[in-house]
Amino acid sequence: MLDYRIAPSILSADFARLGEEVDAVLEAGADMVHFDVMDNHYVPNLTIGPMVCEALRNWGVEAPIDVHLMVSPVDGLIESFARAGASWITFHPEASAHPDRSLQLVRDLGCKSGLVFNPGTPLHWLEYLAEKVDMILIMSVNPGFGGQQFIPSALRKIEEARRLIDDSGLSIRLEVDGGIKVDNIAAVARAGADTFVAGSAIFGSGDYASTITAMRRELAGSYAED
Ligand code: DX5
Ligand code: ZN
Numbered sequence: 001m002l003d004y005r006i007a008p009s010i011l012s013a014d015f016a017r018l019g020e021e022v023d024a025v026l027e028a029g030a031d032m033v034h035f036d037v038m039d040n041h042y043v044p045n046l047t048i049g050p051m052v053c054e055a056l057r058n059w060g061v062e063a064p065i066d067v068h069l070m071v072s073p074v075d076g077l078i079e080s081f082a083r084a085g086a087s088w089i090t091f092h093p094e095a096s097a098h099p100d101r102s103l104q105l106v107r108d109l110g111c112k113s114g115l116v117f118n119p120g121t122p123l124h125w126l127e128y129l130a131e132k133v134d135m136i137l138i139m140s141v142n143p144g145f146g147g148q149q150f151i152p153s154a155l156r157k158i159e160e161a162r163r164l165i166d167d168s169g170l171s172i173r174l175e176v177d178g179g180i181k182v183d184n185i186a187a188v189a190r191a192g193a194d195t196f197v198a199g200s201a202i203f204g205s206g207d208y209a210s211t212i213t214a215m216r217r218e219l220a221g222s223y224a225e226d
Helices: 017-025 052-060 075-083 099-107 121-130 153-168 186-192 207-224
Strands: 007-009 031-040 065-070 087-092 110-119 135-139 173-176 195-198
Touching: 007 031, 007 207, 017 031, 017 052, 017 207, 031 052, 052 075, 065 075, 065 121, 075 087, 075 099, 087 099, 087 135, 099 110, 110 121, 110 173, 121 153, 135 153, 153 173, 153 186, 186 195, 186 207, 195 207
Parallel strands: 007 195, 031 065, 065 087, 087 110, 110 135, 135 173, 173 195
Antiparallel strands: none
């Protein structure tokens, strides 16, 4: 597995200087921008919406924007984020009345689709939906806040998702989100993840480039040990 991608979560960026923060983290070697959308309904926090996504595009951000919707309902915001320049749009299946329709909507609007699984949510939603999914996102914390501790049972779920992807023969990325740091990213890669969200570990560090470089070194090491 060589195509590892690092996706800093801008939830931990300085919102007063968001454009500069995104430029800095991309300059430091990030592959994509993880954009956390919280509605104070599906999760107990309120963050940023499509206008901020569009503002980043207008600022000149060309990297993929990975929109993680922690909202209910989801369909209206899927449309708004597709118009605002999102590249990926992921949502929590239980937050949509009709997840099959929501996945189709994401693809029809020209974006890559994804389903997100909370620590307590089983993967069985994929049984009839995998064909419409471009990314599976395993939450390794309960959604709502940055800076939480990695929940170890996520490793088992990542392994299960990796088996499911490999057995299906489908091209689906496997992302993990929550509590990812330099010192656990290799274990998460060994479990089968290929895309790594990290918020506080990157934006909370003094030097974004050295943190991302250290993560890549760990990822290269995890590959060598396989
Ligand atoms: C949590 C968000 C995460 C969060 C990750 O609800 O989905 O993307 O920002 O932050 P860290 O890396 O600090 O756990
Ligand atoms: Zn997220």
